[in-house]
């Protein structure tokens with residue numbers, strides 16, 4: 001019995017030594033990543049969380065990081081100049097093989113960014129959405145769980161379209177590659193214009209992404225900025241918590257991509273903010289977390305915004321001069337596929353459908369439990385687990 005006990009103790013000691021060694025190894029790498037990425041945890045942070053971040057060789061925030069960052073952002077956003085850190089220092093990681101992305105129709109430069117981000121393969125929702133969005137330029141209703149990679153499912157088609165445009169317009173300048181990315185201050189503020197524009201600010205808003213909360217909007221913005229910096233596409237947020245001076249500065253740079261919450265965007269639109277009066281060149285409208293959008297009481301602002309974006313004058317509902325000719329609409333939600341309370345959720349989506357009338361033409365909900373996308377309506381339904 002004693003011998004058995006001794007053996008057990010020895011095994012326990014050996015195990016705990018192994019555990020310590022492993023923790024040190026992981027903690028070291030995690031601390032580095034945390035410190036470089038400006039992790040709030042720092043070297044002495046939560047081991048598990050930093051280990052996860054370190055294990056994922058990506059510049060973009062992981063889901064756990066996103067939650068931490070959302071909290072951090074929430075705190076920061078209450079101060080006058082608050083925006084989430086856009087220029088996260090990237091952890092230098094060896095580029096990964098991106099052959100798994102081939103066949104989806106992505107530009108080589110985008111594959112390059114995916115490689116440096118460490119994204120070796122697309123997620124299911126990305127596989128489901130990208131070909132339809134990129135090649136067929138179809139409208140998308142995308143539904144997939146939180147953390148499944150929806151941001152790039154709608155973000156990459158936007159980046160690709162702007163990149164293609166740049167290549168077509170100024171092949172010589174495009175070969176020179178993008179200029180320096182946005183400043184460390186964040187979210188494109190005071191950044192130089194991309195080289196492809198010959199130093200001039202590009203004019204019109206090309207993509208509008210709506211998210212229900214400022215935290216989500218800032219997360220999406222940060223994700224896309226990683227690509228924007230590399231590709232010379234300016235991305236900026238319009239959310240509460242950013243001072244009006246800072247907001248003006250951001251818009252003065254005429255970002256091609258704006259990520260906004262409906263409330264703040266509508267305020268800015270009503271006050272005639274520069275860059276938000278002409279949607280005639282808008283090529284993408286994305287509504288992220290569409291069901292939450294309705295839950296969070298953005299219904300009326302969303303309706304107003306979509307009215308303007310869709311070319312309604314806002315008064316008689318008729319098409320405004322210069323209304324966008326061919327806008328691609330993508331509506332994403334994390335919750336459409338969850339079986340629990342599906343009917344309940346669909347009721348909310350039905351209201352969302354009304355609010356999003358402009359973007360969901362031709363798509364309806366059946367009496368049962370699924371969204372009906374009629375054949376040939378030009379809309380792709382992408383569901384993923």
Ligand SMILES: Nc1ncnc2c1ncn2[C@@H]1O[C@H](COP(=O)(O)OP(=O)(O)OP(=O)(O)O)[C@@H](O)[C@H]1O
Nearest residue numbers: 060061062063119121122123146147148149150151
């Ligand atoms: N192809 C990929 N390979 C590896 N990681 C990826 C890939 N695409 C996205 N990610 C990472 O997965 C995480 C979740 O992605 P994303 O934020 O787009 O998910 P989401 O579905 O929008 O989640 P949420 O509903 O919470 O916004 C992010 O950290 C992102 O950097």
